[in-house]
Amino acid sequence: MDANAQAAQKKKVSHAIMMIVLVAVFFLFIFPLILVIINVFKTKADITSNPLALIGAHGFTMENFPKAMEKMNFLVVFKNSLIVTVCATVLTLLVSSMAAFVIVRNNWKACNLLFSGMVASMVIPFQVLMIPLVSLYGGIFGVLNSRITLILMHVGFSASMATFMFHGAIRTNVPMELEEAAFIDGCTRWQTYWKIVFPLLKPTIATVAIIDAMAFWNDYLLPSLVLGRKELYTIPIATQVFYGTYSTDMGLVMAALLLAMLPILILYLFLQRYIVEGVTSGAVKG
Numbered sequence: 001m002d003a004n005a006q007a008a009q010k011k012k013v014s015h016a017i018m019m020i021v022l023v024a025v026f027f028l029f030i031f032p033l034i035l036v037i038i039n040v041f042k043t044k045a046d047i048t049s050n051p052l053a054l055i056g057a058h059g060f061t062m063e064n065f066p067k068a069m070e071k072m073n074f075l076v077v078f079k080n081s082l083i084v085t086v087c088a089t090v091l092t093l094l095v096s097s098m099a100a101f102v103i104v105r106n107n108w109k110a111c112n113l114l115f116s117g118m119v120a121s122m123v124i125p126f127q128v129l130m131i132p133l134v135s136l137y138g139g140i141f142g143v144l145n146s147r148i149t150l151i152l153m154h155v156g157f158s159a160s161m162a163t164f165m166f167h168g169a170i171r172t173n174v175p176m177e178l179e180e181a182a183f184i185d186g187c188t189r190w191q192t193y194w195k196i197v198f199p200l201l202k203p204t205i206a207t208v209a210i211i212d213a214m215a216f217w218n219d220y221l222l223p224s225l226v227l228g229r230k231e232l233y234t235i236p237i238a239t240q241v242f243y244g245t246y247s248t249d250m251g252l253v254m255a256a257l258l259l260a261m262l263p264i265l266i267l268y269l270f271l272q273r274y275i276v277e278g279v280t281s282g283a284v285k286g
Contacts, residue, residue, distance in 0.1 A: 040064055040254040047250045064255035068242070072256055076231065077238040082263075084147055084223075084234060085216040088154035092212050093205055095155060096162035101193055103163070104170045105179075115167065118160040126157060126221070134225045150226045154216050162208045169204040170197065206271045217264045235260045 038054055039047050041064070046056025068074070103111040133153070138144040174197050182192045198205075220236035227233060239260065242253045 036254050036257055039250065040258050042251060044249050044251045047254075051250075064251040065259070068252045068255035068259065071252065072235075072238040072241050073230075073233075074235075074238075074259060077233050077235050078259075078263075080147065080232055081217060081234040084150055084154070085213055087147075088151045088158075088216050089209055089213045091151065091155045092158050092162050093208060096159050096208070097166045097198065097201060097205070098193070099159070100163045100166035100170055101197055104167055105176075115163070118163055122160045122164070130221070130225060137226075144226050145228050145232060146226075147232060150223055153222060153226065154212075154219075157222075158212050158215065162212065165204055165208055166201065169201055174200050210268055210271045213267060214264050218260075 035051065039051055041060050041062065042053075042056035043058045043061055043063075046053070046058055049057070099114075103115045134144070137149065143149045178196050178200075179192050182196050187195065218236060219234075223234045224237055227237065235256075239253070239256045242249055242256060
C-alpha cells in the first residue's frame with residue numbers, strides 16, 4: 001500500500017471517529033429534551049416508576065397539558081412573556097443597530113469611548129448588579145412590578161453585545177461607497193440608514209434576534225426580581241407553581257416545560273439559516 005492510500009485510509013478512519021464522537025455528543029445534549037418529550041405523555045406514577053420507558057404502564061395520556069395550562073394560568077403568562085420578549089427584542093435591535101451605525105461612521109473620541117465602555121460592560125456579571133438594581137428601582141423610584149421596567153432592563157443588559165455584533169457587521173459588510181451614493185442621490189442620514197444600511201444587516205439582525213429572544217423568553221432571575229404580582233408573571237416564573245415543598249408532579253412540570261420551549265424553538269427553526277452567516281458577518285476585522 002502506497003503512501004497516498006495510507007493517508008486516505010487514515011483520513012477515513014479519523015473522519016469516522018470524529019462523526020462517532022459528534023453523534024455521541026449530540027445525543028448527550030439532546031437527551032434532556034427527549035426525556036421531556038417521552039415523559040410528558042405519562043402519568044405521575046409512570047414517570048416515577050420508569051422515567052426512561054417510551055410508554056408508561058397506564059398508556060399514553062394527554063391530561064398533563066390541560067392541567068398544566070390551567071394551573072399555571074398559561075394564556076396570561078404566555079401573553080406576558082410574548083409582550084416582554086417581542087418588545088425587548090425589537091427595541092434592542094433598533095437601539096443597538098443605530099448606536100453601532102453612529103459609532104462606526106463617526107470617528108469621534110466620544111464614540112470610541114462609548115464603544116469601549118459598552119464592550120467592557122459585557123464582562124460584568126448580572127449577579128453583581130441585581131441587588132443594587134432592585135434596591136434602587138424598587139426602593140427609590142418604585143417602578144418595579146411593571147412590564148415596561150422589565151423590558152427596559154432587558155434592553156439595557158443586552159444592548160452592549162448587540163451593538164458589538166452590529167459594529168462588526170457594518171464595518172465589514174456595508175461599504176461606505178453605498179452611503180456616499182445615497183447622499184449624492186439626496187438621501188438624508190436617516191433615510192440612508194433605513195434604506196441602505198438596515199437591509200444589509202439582515203443576517204446579523206436574525207442572529208441577534210434569536211439570541212436575545214431566547215434569553216428574554218427563558219430568563220427567570222430578572223423577572224423574578226422585577227415582577228411581584230401574579231398577573232405579570234412570565235412563563236419561567238409561573239412554572240414554579242408545580243414545585244412543592246414535599247412533592248412535585250413531574251408530568252405537569254414536563255408539560256409546562258414543553259409548552260414554554262415550543263414558541264422559541266419554532267422561532268429558531270425559522271431563523272437558523274441566518275445564525276452562522278450572521279455570526280460570521282459580525283466578525284471584526286483587525
